[in-house]
Amino acid sequence: MLVSTFTLGDLYLGIDIVLVREINRSMECTPVPGSHDYIRGMLNIRGRVITLFDLKKRLGWSDNELGDGAGIKQYNVIMKTHSEVLKINPRLAETKCPWEDPVGLAVDQLGDVREIVDDNILPPPANMGGISADFVHGVVEFERNLLIILDVATVLGFDERSSG
């Protein structure tokens, strides 16, 4: 499968490219009062209102790990919705893309698009820093880097029960 990669601090993360709708440079967003702290706010991209997740906060990073934050240029990875994925890959839509609302994830640096052989995907190792195993679909050793493939549904708050 093709994986769109990016970095979050020292983490090298990847998302199945079929789930990605587009990538933007970060822009001003409108905060949502009373929401979770990992909800950065609402974005309006070409008329669509998108809920933007702060991925670092969602992964439970402390303020120390978050760093200064200000001045660091970030990117928004906008996800496809369930119905959009359904048109391309119905099986994937059913198993991995339960959400119907347009959402996006704020990440640090953009990487490349990587071709991953499915057999090479390993289960998440124990004692992995910076990210809970719940959010990890699997890991791939890649040029001495460990590429962590995100389980986006879990990240967005859909657990196995609702998706299954």
Next chain:
Amino acid sequence: MEDEARRIAEEIVSEYRRQLESVRFEKDQVKNLVQDAIGKLTDSFNGLRSSSDEQLGLVTGLTSSMQDDDGGEDGSDKKINIRGFVSETDKILKTFVNHIILVSRQSMEMVHRIDDLSSQMAEIVELLNDINAIAEQTNVLSLNARIVAARAGQAGEAFSVVASEVRKLARNSHEFSDRINGVVRNSKKNIESAKGIVEIMASKDMSFAIEAKGRVDEMMAEVSEIDRFTAETIHKVTGVADQISNQVGVAVMSMQFEDMVTQLSESMEKKIHVLENFSQAMDPDILFGDGLTAVDRMQRLEQVLEGQRAGFNAVDRGAVQQSSMDEGDIELF
């Protein structure tokens, strides 16, 4: 007895003549000695005068070479005197200092130019940042293109290749601008150090040059003073040489007493001649001649005396009456 008296008288006459001859000889000797000495003295004084003139000429030449700055200004006269040397050195030094001040001013100008260059470098860095931003946008664009291609599945594969090529381009241009950035940063560092050097040059050299000019000015003033003193002394020496020349002139003029000596000598010669005649008074014929009475003898002697007197008077009248060389206050020897 008479013969004996006659013999004695003759002896007296011959002795008298012999002595006169001796006087004449000595007189001639005096005359020759004086003539000889005067000749030598005149030569010597003339030599002294010409030496003095020569000395005066030399000193005058020296004075004129030291003071001659009125005529030598037009450059046709290549001779350099001390005053000219001092003013020429002063002129050269002034030019030199002005040059250094000019260089210093230009260095300051250069510092400003370098500042301009520095800010332009900063602009280049900014432009490179813009290029980086474009590269980054291109990168985002290519990623999005890959995403769209992935959606199209098999059909999008060709488009995916184009998208990854675009991404490569973006990465290349990013690298390229990074390299330019590195070069610009180095240039900026070099420019800063050049600016430092030029600043030191601009501030330091001028003070040194002005100090040096002050020192040389002082020395030139001293040289000028020495020169003035020397010129004054030479002027005095010229005056003394003039006096010597005048006095030698007077001395040479005074040598004319030779003429007087010659005249006196001639007069002496005449007197000796007359005295020779005076020996006739002792003529034995008159004193002891036969056939002469005492009265006759007396008369003859009277005649001889008269003739002699007349001769002396004639000589006295022709002789030079001057007894000294006084013409002014000059004393001979």
